[in-house]
Amino acid sequence: xxxxxxxKNIDVPGLADFQVYRKLxxxxxxxxxxxxxxxxxxxxxxKKSGLKGRGGAGFPTGxxxxxxxxxxxxxxxxxxxxDESEPGTFKDRHIGKLNPHQLIEGMxxxxxxxxxxxxxxxxxxxxxxxxxxxxxxxxxxxxxxxLGENILGTGYSLDLYCHPGAGAYICGEExxxxxxxxxxxxxxxxxxxxxxxxxxxxxPTVVNNVETIAALPWIVKNGYEAYAAIGIGNSKGTxxxxxxxxxxxxxxxxIELGLPVEEFIYxxxxxxxxxxxxxxxxxxxxxxxxxxxxxxxxxxxxxxEPRLMSxxxxxxxxxxxxxxxxxxxxxxxxxxxxxxxxxLTFARFYRHESCGQxxxxxxxxxxxxxILTRIENGxxxxxxxxxxxxxxxxxxxxxxxxxxxxxxxxxxxAIRHFREEFEEHVKLQKCPF
Amino acid sequence: MPLLKVTIDNIxxxxxxxxxxxxxxxxxxxxxxxxxMCYYSKLEGSGGKCRTCLVKVAQxxxxxxxxxxxxxxxxxxxxxxxMVVQNITSPxxxxxxxxxxxxxxxxxxLDCPVCDQAGECHLQDLSYVHGLQETRxxxxxxxxxxxxIGDKIKLNxxxxxxxxxxxxxxxQITEKRVHGVLGRGDHSEISTLIVKAVDNDFSGNMIDxxxxxxxxxxxxxxxxxxxxxxxxxxxxxxxxxxxxxxxWMKGDELLRVTGRKDKYGEVGxxxxxxxxxxxxxxxxxxxxxxxxxxxxxxxxxNHYEISPGESVRMIK
Ligand SMILES: Cc1cc2nc3c(=O)[nH]c(=O)nc-3n(C[C@H](O)[C@H](O)[C@H](O)COP(=O)(O)O)c2cc1C
Ligand code: SF4
Ligand code: SF4
Ligand code: FES
Numbered sequence: 001x002x003x004x005x006x007x008k009n010i011d012v013p014g015l016a017d018f019q020v021y022r023k024l025x026x027x028x029x030x031x032x033x034x035x036x037x038x039x040x041x042x043x044x045x046x047k048k049s050g051l052k053g054r055g056g057a058g059f060p061t062g063x064x065x066x067x068x069x070x071x072x073x074x075x076x077x078x079x080x081x082x083d084e085s086e087p088g089t090f091k092d093r094h095i096g097k098l099n100p101h102q103l104i105e106g107m108x109x110x111x112x113x114x115x116x117x118x119x120x121x122x123x124x125x126x127x128x129x130x131x132x133x134x135x136x137x138x139x140x141x142x143x144x145x146x147l148g149e150n151i152l153g154t155g156y157s158l159d160l161y162c163h164p165g166a167g168a169y170i171c172g173e174e175x176x177x178x179x180x181x182x183x184x185x186x187x188x189x190x191x192x193x194x195x196x197x198x199x200x201x202x203x204p205t206v207v208n209n210v211e212t213i214a215a216l217p218w219i220v221k222n223g224y225e226a227y228a229a230i231g232i233g234n235s236k237g238t239x240x241x242x243x244x245x246x247x248x249x250x251x252x253x254x255i256e257l258g259l260p261v262e263e264f265i266y267x268x269x270x271x272x273x274x275x276x277x278x279x280x281x282x283x284x285x286x287x288x289x290x291x292x293x294x295x296x297x298x299x300x301x302x303x304x305e306p307r308l309m310s311x312x313x314x315x316x317x318x319x320x321x322x323x324x325x326x327x328x329x330x331x332x333x334x335x336x337x338x339x340x341x342x343x344l345t346f347a348r349f350y351r352h353e354s355c356g357q358x359x360x361x362x363x364x365x366x367x368x369x370x371i372l373t374r375i376e377n378g379x380x381x382x383x384x385x386x387x388x389x390x391x392x393x394x395x396x397x398x399x400x401x402x403x404x405x406x407x408x409x410x411x412x413x414a415i416r417h418f419r420e421e422f423e424e425h426v427k428l429q430k431c432p433f
Numbered sequence: 434m435p436l437l438k439v440t441i442d443n444i445x446x447x448x449x450x451x452x453x454x455x456x457x458x459x460x461x462x463x464x465x466x467x468x469x470m471c472y473y474s475k476l477e478g479s480g481g482k483c484r485t486c487l488v489k490v491a492q493x494x495x496x497x498x499x500x501x502x503x504x505x506x507x508x509x510x511x512x513x514x515x516m517v518v519q520n521i522t523s524p525x526x527x528x529x530x531x532x533x534x535x536x537x538x539x540x541x542x543l544d545c546p547v548c549d550q551a552g553e554c555h556l557q558d559l560s561y562v563h564g565l566q567e568t569r570x571x572x573x574x575x576x577x578x579x580x581x582i583g584d585k586i587k588l589n590x591x592x593x594x595x596x597x598x599x600x601x602x603x604x605q606i607t608e609k610r611v612h613g614v615l616g617r618g619d620h621s622e623i624s625t626l627i628v629k630a631v632d633n634d635f636s637g638n639m640i641d642x643x644x645x646x647x648x649x650x651x652x653x654x655x656x657x658x659x660x661x662x663x664x665x666x667x668x669x670x671x672x673x674x675x676x677x678x679x680x681w682m683k684g685d686e687l688l689r690v691t692g693r694k695d696k697y698g699e700v701g702x703x704x705x706x707x708x709x710x711x712x713x714x715x716x717x718x719x720x721x722x723x724x725x726x727x728x729x730x731x732x733x734x735n736h737y738e739i740s741p742g743e744s745v746r747m748i749k
Contacts, residue, residue: 021439165715169618183615190509352746354618356595358482370572387569394532397503398484 002256003230005218005238006211010098014135018140021101026383027146030108034154035264039070042113042220045180049224050236055081055172055209056287056327057402058311065206067196068114074203075174076116078179081209082123082130083165083172087288088329088347092210094129096123097215100137104160106213108146109220111158114206118159122177125164169353174207176355188359188401209327211240232258234294235310239325245332248272251381261307261314262299264334278334282418283401285314286326288346289406291413292327292339293323319413338433339418340425343410344372361404364395368411375422378430385422389415437514437633438495441465452517455482455486455505459697465520466697468559470537471596472508473699479601480508482531483594485559489526492517492552504529527563528610534563540575540592540619541740548644552659553697553728556594556651577622583610583631585651586640590622593647599623606703607633624645634673641692641700652691652710662688664726667718672714673705677723680715686712697737 015022021027033042035275047062068076080103084092095103103121111119123131124158124179140391141147149157163181165171178200199205215237219227226234235257244250249272255264264270273279276335282292283298301307302321307314314325332343351365367389374380393407397403415422424432436447448457456474470482482487486508490501495515504526505551507518520526535656537556539685545551561592566643577590595614600623603610611632612625625631640648662681669676681689690709692700712718 095742170617190506278504343622350617356616357597358484358616358620359533359536359594362595362619362621363539366575367536367539367570367572394529394536398487398533400481 002259003238004104004254005227005230005241006095006240007252007254009274010094015099016097016101016137016163018101018137018144021334022144024089025221026032026101026217027144029220030105031152032158033109033112033220034214037141037220037431039115040114042109043217044268045219045224045291046113046216047224049219049227050231050234051212051215051219051227052235052311053209054211054215054327056086056289058325061208061212063185064151064196064208065110065114067194067199068204068206072116072204075118075201076114076115076164077200077203077205078111078114078119079177079205079207080213081172081174081177081207082121082127082176083169083253084127084210085169085172086165086246086327086329087125087329087346088284088331089242089287090244091242091252091328092239093127093130095210096127096134100130101133101141102209102217103134103260104141106136106216107160108151108158110208110213111160113157119161120181120200122171123162124172126165127131128164131162132162138162151392152271165399166397168355169237170355170403171351172405176401177207178205180210181310181411184346187355188403190400191266200347208425211328230256232308232310233310233312235325239309239328241309241328241330242273243330245381246275246278246334246337247332248275255309257308257310258313259309264309264330265299271330271332274334275316278336280332280339281335282333282339284329284333286324286330286333286408288331288349289402289409290324290326291319291322292343292410292417294415294417296322309387319409320416330426336433338376338431339421340376341413341431341433343414344369344376346410347372347407350403354403354407357400358398358400358404360395360398361400361407364391364404365407367391368407370397372411375425376431378425378428380422380426382423385419385426401404411427437512437516439514439516439518441518441519448512450511452512454490454505454510454512455532456482456515458507458511458518458520467507467520468555468562469508469697470555470559470594471598472537473598475699475703476530476598476601476605476642479596481506482573483537485530485537485563487526487529487533489519490516491519491523506594510624523578530563531565532558535565535569537594539570539572540591541594542574542576544592547655548589548592548646549655549659550592550643550655553698554646555644556592557582558728573711575610575619577638580624581629581651582623582625582648583636585647585706586631586636587654588623589647589649590624590748591647592645593623594645595621595623596644598642598644598670599648602639602642602703603631603636606638607635609633612665615632634707635703636707638692638700638703639705641694641703650689650709656697657683658690664724666693667695668721669708669712669718671708673707675702675704676708677702678704678708678718680718680720682715687715687718693724694728698728704735719737 170188176186180186280295347369351369356362394409396408470483487504494513587689
């Protein structure tokens with residue numbers, strides 16, 4: 001079993017309760033930080049810990065914080081991105097549901113480091129049950145003096161609010177999230193300026209994922225060396241992986257970064273192998289938007305090295321033979337899976353969730369879905385396969401926000417690695433599965 | 434403030450800090466100006482959406498000469514000193530423009546023969562230059578029924594390219610916006626929650642900023658192809674706006690009143706609904722003379738000839 005940071009006490013009954021969390025050493029990181037560390041020292045700790053954003057892009061957290069202009073007269077904000085809606089990604093909801101105080105403690109630490117006196121948790125509307133748990137925990141934190149005016153008599157004040165979204169995946173994109181939080185239509189903003197300069201209500205803002213923020217208490221308590229000692233290369237610490245699909249033990253696992261993919265899939269400690277002893281066909285390793293890889297390339301890199309669960313190893317080979325760690329949504333498919341049908345499901349999702357602001361994404365996502373529907377239903381032509389590649393190419397990189405890329409990559413990679421299967425659909429004029 | 438030097442398609446120009454690539458190109462003029470389907474200089478926050486103006490930045494600035502990794506929206510990207518931009522000299526930008534034009538057309542009804550905008554439509558112009566010869570879609574097109582969003586404004590959503598200009602007009606020059614974008618993705622639409630809800634003194638400008646035939650003037654509906662109408666500059670005293678307009682005449686009959694558009698299709702001054710919809714007698718106006726249409730457009734087919742300098746002049 002690897003080191004447990006995020007899920008260590010997750011099975012303790014009543015962990016969502018303030019007293020239980022506190023007895024297990026909860027909020028001591030806040031005590032340590034507010035009483036003995038300056039905001040800049042915390043930012044420095046986080047920088048040196050090597051923590052990267054767990055929301056998908058993997059941007060170094062400490063560096064993101066340092067873009068905030070501390071001298072600015074404007075208010076600063078920390079916003080927690082709890083919109084978790086990508087197919088295959090279901091890790092954040094686990095934290096808020098079972099260990100809400102860990103997230104709140106992280107929010108206090110992050111806000112203190114950024115000089116923010118107001119912070120928000122923007123939570124996906126469908127996670128209403130988590131919202132209720134969080135709000136109760138926030139009330140407890142206020143009652144016990146960890147939120148509100150003059151926390152622990154240190155002079156630092158923080159108000160923390162939860163705001164539910166209305167059910168749009170695009171509101172997970174950080175600038176769409178800020179628009180939505182401001183009460184507007186959740187369209188992504190055109191960047192630059194980035195949120196660190198012009199964010200919520202025009203003020204310097206950091207948006208961080210739930211898992212990123214939940215790692216902060218441990219880092220502050222144990223020091224950056226301890227965190228940086230876990231992991232491999234530039235992939236430090238632990239990562240939550242939500243594993244699903246044709247495995248024996250789907251669920252949420254905390255892994256030390258650097259764990260071999262093969263061990264993750266086959267060992268009983270994690271996924272426990274493929275169902276019914278079936279053959280592994282393909283894996284989407286980091287949530288629906290990252291490139292799909294066939295079994296041969298997910299277990300080993302093109303160079304024949306064992307593939308590891310780390311930012312660098314999964315990306316090795318670029319998009320030709322590699323993929324991304326993304327948000328950690330690990331979707332496993334066995335030999336009974338139709339790649340075309342799976343891709344169609346993803347394509348339908350992106351078409352439905354595109355905000356529609358920019359023409360390549362709005363039109364491209366719907367066109368790709370229509371073509372895939374035809375191919376899957378046996379009405380496709382060989383030309384359609386090349387057309388899909390061409391559309392994906394022209395959506396990618398030409399849009400306002402990365403949703404366009406996220407819609408294009410699965411299409412491009414599925415055809416790159418499983419072209420014969422598309423051709424078979426065309427030749428047979430039906431789905432062979 | 435020192436001027437910034439930028440090179441666009443090998444032509445150098447000096448501009449003030451805060452100028453976008455698009456506006457720097459407009460200073461140069463001619464072929465290096467990227468087409469703008471959503472950007473509108475008079476509307477704050479416009480641009481960035483249609484992606485027809487994407488260009489290649491081959492050198493970011495003199496200080497940091499690295500190229501930008503992706504094509505950028507020229508209407509929303511600021512010039513840096515020493516920046517080198519490729520528009521028509523970039524095969525990559527041209528390829529993407531062709532693709533974007535195709536994207537804008539795959540759900541378009543291609544009903545130009547019955548569209549009042551034909552002849553002054555930016556999408557027609559764009560397709561003329563960047564469109565593909567053949568159609569690569571067999572899919573059914575998205576369809577909506579035409580509706581009246583105001584008593585004088587017809588919305589034909591099938592033709593809309595979701596440029597958001599009309600939304601910005603309503604936000605920025607009328608008292609209250611009562612229409613907007615409903616839904617999202619390819620199923621989003623411009624609409625009002627209540628039929629004919631758009632009712633205020635400046636709503637007619639939504640028609641003028643619409644780059645396509647999605648918003649048209651109900652009082653001009655099917656009266657004439659625009660190229661059979663003669664545009665005349667005219668003015669009147671008006672308490673609400675400048676009163677400076679273009680009259681579209683057929684003989685002595687006044688068919689339509691619009692704002693005065695420049696070669697980018699942008700009006701110089703927004704006009705009020707009184708001038709646009711209510712003053713439909715020739716005698717209501719002081720006529721200044723024929724208007725030169727400075728845009729290479731289908732409108733030029735009957736009345737205008739193309740001079741070598743790309744601008745279009747009326748045949749006397
Ligand atoms: C379409 C789209 C959806 C996204 N959804 C989420 C999400 O649900 N949760 C999340 O943390 N980040 C999401 N992101 C990434 C955020 O934009 C942002 O990068 C992230 O919240 C930053 O936090 P981090 O640095 O802690 O990873 C999404 C991005 C895109 C383009
Ligand atoms: S890429 Fe898609 S989701 Fe993102 S802004 Fe453009 S249309 Fe909206
Ligand atoms: S109706 Fe016209 S102006 Fe309004 S968004 Fe559509 S194309 Fe643009
Ligand atoms: S004109 Fe620049 S994106 Fe539309």
